[in-house]
Amino acid sequence: MTGEDAVIHIVDDDRAAREGLGFLLSSLGLRTVSHGSAADLLATLMPDEIGCILADVRMPGMTGLELLEELERRGCPLPVIMITGHGDVPMAVRAMRLGAMDFFEKPVNGMALVDRIREALELSRTRAGAEREKAQLARRVASLTSREVEVAQGVLRGLQNKQIAHELGISLKTVEVHRHNAMEKMGATSAADLVRLLVAAGWSTG
Missing domain, CATH: 3.40.50.2300 (Response regulator)
Structure with missing residues (x-):
């Protein structure tokens, strides 16, 4: 001991x-x-x-x-x-x-x-x-750009990239880039992992 x-x-x-x-x-x-x-x-x-x-x-x-x-x-x-x-x-x-x-x-x-x-x-x-871990998650979330936040919120709601692109009025390619950047900044290996991290950070799925 x-x-x-x-x-x-x-x-x-x-x-x-x-x-x-x-x-x-x-x-x-x-x-x-x-x-x-x-x-x-x-x-x-x-x-x-x-x-x-x-x-x-x-x-x-x-x-x-x-x-x-x-x-x-x-x-x-x-x-x-x-x-x-x-x-x-x-x-x-x-x-x-x-x-x-x-x-x-x-x-x-x-x-x-x-x-x-x-x-x-x-x-x-x-x-x-x-x-x-909570502080580290908060720092990662704070590093997201406003557009990355919007795309991540779409992922959290279960939307497909095409649906997120339509909702935000941007191209599918742009959504893919922002989603990739958001996942990289959050340390997520998949969409499910990103959702888990966002929920742990206090984001609502509603």
Whole structure:
């Protein structure tokens, strides 16, 4: 289990708790960063980071549940695991509804927590990969000319080249050129592949 590309943020106002978790995770080759408050975490989070957040529920200032709300508002993709010394069922339910991946009570079962962290890091990598693909698709779409967009929209609607040419008032040869260019820019190998990519980019088939 390695975490060279991931950061585990430990958020707890209890220094001993932070150091204990940090020691456990570091001994497994994981990189950790400790924060004494939710505000400290929010001030240092990087937008494209891969990792997860371990946050205590009861902290002075912003609580762990309030932190969850703020992370949701910011669209932070990092999975969050909540830890508390005074947990109860309603609190756990609220934490999960706010997007927490899991809820542990102190004293924490170290190996159970490590297993959950492993899952959180995999989820973070999956989310990061999906965001990269989404951004790449957006760049490809942005590279299309206005005419290439019109032709691609025709392909998306299931029209043949001849129908697209008639609808746009251009020659069949011109449609073929723009369709070829659109497919090349989008990285599509076929009309079906182009449609798949356009739908993934948020285009409507209607």
